Amino acid sequence: MMHLYTYDPAPNPRRLTLFLSYKGIELPTTQIDMRENEHRGADFLAINPLGTLPALLTDDGVLLTEVIAICDYLESQHPAKPLMGSTPLERALVLSWDHRIFVSIFEAFAEMLRNRSPAFENRALPGPLDVEQIPALEERGRKRFRGSLELFDKELGDKPFLCGDTVSFADIDLLVGVETARWVKESIPEGCSRLEAWLERTREALA
Structure with missing residues (x-):
């Protein structure tokens, strides 16, 4: 099942948050507290060895770790109110x-x-x-x-x-x-x- 790992206050996660909000996409989400260095802990590094946020685990079990890639992937599944261009x-x-x-x-x-x-x-x-x-x-x-x-x-x-x-x-x-x-x-x-x-x-x- 698709799952998002993020930390809302940070800049890169906020890019994705605004994208999701505008398009009305809701995802199961886990907040990884960067203030407490949870993104550098063993539990999260086992999910994303880069230790970066956000990270999206797709239904196919593939982990996407770059915001632009996550948005492009989600736009292909949710084309309404396009943010990545219509042509x-x-x-x-x-x-x-x-x-x-x-x-x-x-x-x-x-x-x-x-x-x-x-x-x-x-x-x-x-x-x-x-x-x-x-x-x-x-x-x-x-x-x-x-x-x-x-x-x-x-x-x-x-x-x-x-x-x-x-x-x-x-x-x-x-x-x-x-x-x-x-x-x-x-x-x-x-x-x-x-x-x-x-x-x-x-x-x-x-x-």
């Missing part, structure tokens, strides 16, 4: 934007958070490996985050959403990225009025 080109646009957002926003956030917080000592990268912090990467992450949002603001232009006239999973990801950046005292840069308006539209569309 091959639309899907390609969603995937293209999603990759850019993950690399330029989520990875930038991770550089800021994981290279400064004592809670991530020797855990500068997610996963089972011990990786030392590099303090200089915190400032690089801030530059990447701000510069990427300024570029996104220009590219958004007059479009209501990133991929056109309707909300998509790319919008969900950028929304989560922007809101989560408050953890490291970052937000949409001043002057990015298109993104500010987009943020309100996206929140309303997903409500």
Whole structure:
């Protein structure tokens, strides 16, 4: 039976939570408390050796550990209210934007958070490996985050959403990225009025 392992407050799980909520998908779920390091405990590592969340165990017994893969799989089973595009080109646009957002926003956030917080000592990268912090990467992450949002603001232009006239999973990801950046005292840069308006539209569309 399909089963979801997640931790709602964390950024990657929230991406999936918004996807599920918008589409009205309900799944049997177990919360793995990352604050208590349950994701690094033996019980969960026996399920997902990467120790990452969310993770979806499919009806076929296959474990999916990447949010974009989980959403693509679930959309194929629940096509109503599409978030991954309704045509091959639309899907390609969603995937293209999603990759850019993950690399330029989520990875930038991770550089800021994981290279400064004592809670991530020797855990500068997610996963089972011990990786030392590099303090200089915190400032690089801030530059990447701000510069990427300024570029996104220009590219958004007059479009209501990133991929056109309707909300998509790319919008969900950028929304989560922007809101989560408050953890490291970052937000949409001043002057990015298109993104500010987009943020309100996206929140309303997903409500």
